[in-house]
Amino acid sequence: MPRRMPWIWLGLLGACALVAVLAWQNRELREERRWFVARTTEPYLGMYVPKVEATTLDGASHVLGAPDGAFQVLYFFTPTCPYSRRSLPRVADAARRIAETHGPDAQLLGVCHCTPAQARAYAAEHRLPFPVTTLTDRRHVMLFRARNVPATLALDRDGRVRYARVGAFDTKERVQDLLAALRRTDASAALATVEER
Numbered sequence: 001m002p003r004r005m006p007w008i009w010l011g012l013l014g015a016c017a018l019v020a021v022l023a024w025q026n027r028e029l030r031e032e033r034r035w036f037v038a039r040t041t042e043p044y045l046g047m048y049v050p051k052v053e054a055t056t057l058d059g060a061s062h063v064l065g066a067p068d069g070a071f072q073v074l075y076f077f078t079p080t081c082p083y084s085r086r087s088l089p090r091v092a093d094a095a096r097r098i099a100e101t102h103g104p105d106a107q108l109l110g111v112c113h114c115t116p117a118q119a120r121a122y123a124a125e126h127r128l129p130f131p132v133t134t135l136t137d138r139r140h141v142m143l144f145r146a147r148n149v150p151a152t153l154a155l156d157r158d159g160r161v162r163y164a165r166v167g168a169f170d171t172k173e174r175v176q177d178l179l180a181a182l183r184r185t186d187a188s189a190a191l192a193t194v195e196e197r
Helices: 004-041 082-105 116-126 138-143 172-183
Strands: 052-055 061-064 071-077 106-112 132-134 151-156 161-166 192-194
Touching: 052 132, 061 106, 071 082, 071 172, 082 106, 082 172, 106 116, 116 132, 151 172, 161 172
Parallel strands: 071 106, 106 132, 161 192
Antiparallel strands: 052 061, 071 151, 151 161
C-alpha cells in the first residue's frame, strides 16, 4: 500500500495541471468569442459603412455614410431609450462645437430607429439642434452596426469609421474624444470606445 501513494500524488498533480490548462483554454476561447461577437455586431475603427439615402425631418436629402464635407457624425438613438435621452445635452454640445470648429466641412445627423412621426415629436420635445432622419429598415441599421443605442459614429470622406461609441454619450470627455478623432490626420489613430452603458 505505501508504494501506491507516490502514483496517486502524481495522478492528482497531473489532473490539477490538466484542469489548469483546460481553464486557460476556456478563457482564451471566451475572449475570442467575445471579440468575434463584438466585431460582427458593433462598429469598429476602419470599418466601412454603406451609403444610404435619407431625408431629414425638414425635407433635406442626405446620404448616410457619404459626408458632404470631410466628416459626418451619426448619432443613432430611439425615443424610448433613457441612455439616448441622457446623452442629448452632450450630443447637442458636440453638434455645436463641430459646427464652430469645422463649419460646413462636418455635420452631425441624428438617426432615429423609429417612424418619422415619432422622430418629429421627439425632436420637437427635446429641441434637437441638429438634423434628424429615420431608419426603419433593420437591414440598414445592422449595416451600420448600430443595433444597440445610443451609438455615435464619426465617418471620414470615404465612409470609414474614425470614432465609434456604443453607449451613453454623456460626459465632456466623450465630446473631447469625438472632436479629437475629427482633428486627427491618421484615421487609425482615432479613438474608439465600445463599452457597456
